Amino acid sequence: xxxxxxxxxxxxxxxxxxxxxxxxxxxxxxxxxxxxxxxxxxxxxxxxxxxxxxxxxxxxxxxxxxxxxxxxxxxxxxxxxxxxxxxxxxxxxxxxxxxxxxxxxxxxxxxxxxxxxxxxxxxxxxxxxxxxxxxxxxxxxxxxxxxxxxxxxxxxxxxxxxxxxxxxxxxxxxxxxxxxxxxxxxxxxxxxxxxxxxxxxxxxxxxxxxxxxxxxxxxxxxxxxxxxxxxxxxxxxxxxxxxxxxxxxxxxxxx
Numbered sequence: 001x002x003x004x005x006x007x008x009x010x011x012x013x014x015x016x017x018x019x020x021x022x023x024x025x026x027x028x029x030x031x032x033x034x035x036x037x038x039x040x041x042x043x044x045x046x047x048x049x050x051x052x053x054x055x056x057x058x059x060x061x062x063x064x065x066x067x068x069x070x071x072x073x074x075x076x077x078x079x080x081x082x083x084x085x086x087x088x089x090x091x092x093x094x095x096x097x098x099x100x101x102x103x104x105x106x107x108x109x110x111x112x113x114x115x116x117x118x119x120x121x122x123x124x125x126x127x128x129x130x131x132x133x134x135x136x137x138x139x140x141x142x143x144x145x146x147x148x149x150x151x152x153x154x155x156x157x158x159x160x161x162x163x164x165x166x167x168x169x170x171x172x173x174x175x176x177x178x179x180x181x182x183x184x185x186x187x188x189x190x191x192x193x194x195x196x197x198x199x200x201x202x203x204x205x206x207x208x209x210x211x212x213x214x215x216x217x218x219x220x221x222x223x224x225x226x227x228x229x230x231x232x233x234x235x236x237x238x239x240x241x242x243x244x245x246x247x248x249x250x251x252x253x254x255x
Contacts, residue, residue: 039063
């Protein structure tokens, strides 16, 4: 979601909340693997609009939930929807500071926006109590490669090309092998990482790619060019739009 050091740009939290059903389903799948007693202190690292945080809060009725995101609009949206079910903080995850150690750090669709995974995992290691757990999923190597290639080809064309001079791709799609090594170096044990393909056919393709897939491509463009850019990318990717996601799963114990 909207956390990470690679981009300080904000998100459209209301649109994300409306169209993020695939991300919510991935969160549900993760939570299905997470055994909780109900009294744990938990962290949602990169909470976005708070949809997954609400599911997490339901699982710990006697515990406490901290929800962290770097995007101000996401934080405001999460605060308004979660109320007293979570303490929502606006922080960069690599500089994470919580009021207390957590038993579980959970994250969904966030870590690929963070450039320095070593710094990220070190920060999470500091935030989790000894013996606590990390469960996270984000974009992994190969994530929506075909769609991103189409977007990059459009960005090299007129009238868009001049706007992308010096533009840096903001995502970090790591492999399972390098992620396991990084978690080990950060001090995590019992590390398990794996890649998982996921095909997504968004119900509202235009809204989905505008809000999620192309959100950082649109940053350098003036308002008048954003719609034409989206149109040209969608014309190139076919109808119906099928996005071939690759999810990077990680589970570990804080040593």
